[in-house]
Each structure stands twice: as structure tokens, then as C-alpha cells.
């Protein structure tokens with residue numbers, strides 16, 4: 001099962017776990033309810049895996065996909081990108097990532113603006129709603145390979161916090177107040 005936990009605010013290496021003392025795990029259903037973050041496990045080595053992924057793509061209209069490999073040797077402008085991924089930001093559209101290999105951490109803000117760290121490994125498919133404050137870091141294995149999905153022409157631009165004037169942020173706050181189940 002996917003692991004997620006509330007983070008300490010220590011300034012040590014971002015690639016460490018950053019558990020609270022004692023560790024405080026977060027509940028996926030509760031996080032889904034209060035943040036709109038979605039999660040599926042789709043095992044790429046399971047016979048049903050491809051069918052399940054195809055069904056999800058159809059259901060959610062994901063008609064663009066590419067593969068991104070994040071490591072020193074494979075990602076152009078590695079240091080700059082790593083810094084940018086870990087700067088708190090939002091996007092105007094969903095961030096959809098299916099983990100193919102390696103591992104890393106997506107950090108999201110919960111409804112009380114606390115950081116929740118989500119550890120991702122192969123088979124995890126994570127959807128961060130448009131307008132949610134978040135960031136990403138590699139862990140100490142320094143490697144991840146992901147499939148990125150998108151609806152329509154992809155836009156990857158991060159809008160760093162504060163981004164309260166961006167319409168996806170305003171929409172996100174409205175949805176959060178009303179409850180994501182309403183949408």
C-alpha cells in the first residue's frame with residue numbers, strides 16, 4: 001500500500017524521509033477527501049495492468065503521454081530541474097504520473113497547509129488536481145522513471161507559491177470548500 005506521512009520541517013537533505021517524531025502516517029482516504037489527490041495501484045507486471053491503465057486513460061481522457069527519466073545522466077539541466085521540482089508550485093491542469101521504475105516523493109499540502117509526503121514506487125499512479133500546492137523530490141536512490149499523462153496539448157509550467165491569482169488555484173479552493181465529491 002502507498003505510504004504517506006506528515007513531514008517535519010527540518011532543513012536536512014530533501015531526499016530523506018522527514019518523518020515527524022514520532023512518525024505520523026496519513027490516511028489516503030482522508031487525504032483524498034480533503035485535497036482531491038487520487039491514487040491507483042496498477043501493477044505493470046500483472047496481466048490486467050495494461051487493460052486497467054487503458055481503461056483509466058479512456059475514462060479520464062488522457063490522450064497524451066510521454067516518459068521522463070530523472071537522473072543526473074538522463075535529464076538535461078538536471079540541477080536546475082531538481083531545484084524547480086522541489087520549489088512549491090501549482091499547475092493549471094492535473095499532474096498525472098505513473099511510476100515505471102525507481103522511486104521518489106511527492107509532497108502535497110493538506111487542508112491545514114501541512115506537508116504530506118507521498119512515497120511513490122513502480123505501479124503507483126498519482127493524480128494531483130490542478131491548483132494544489134505541491135513539490136517533488138528524488139529520494140536517496142536518485143532515480144525515477146515516470147509516464148506523464150495529459151488531457152490535450154501538454155502544459156508543464158509550474159506557478160510558484162504564492163499563486164493565489166491563478167484561476168486553477170481559485171477553482172481548487174472552491175472545490176476544496178464544497179468537497180471534491182461534488183465534482
Ligand SMILES: CSCCC(=O)/C(O)=C/O
Pocket residue numbers: 068070085095097104134135136144146158
Ligand atoms: C516525477 S515527475 C517530475 C516532476 C514534475 O513534473 C512536477 O511538476 C513536480 O511537481
Ligand SMILES: [Fe+2]
Pocket residue numbers: 089090091095134135158
Ligand atoms: Fe508539479
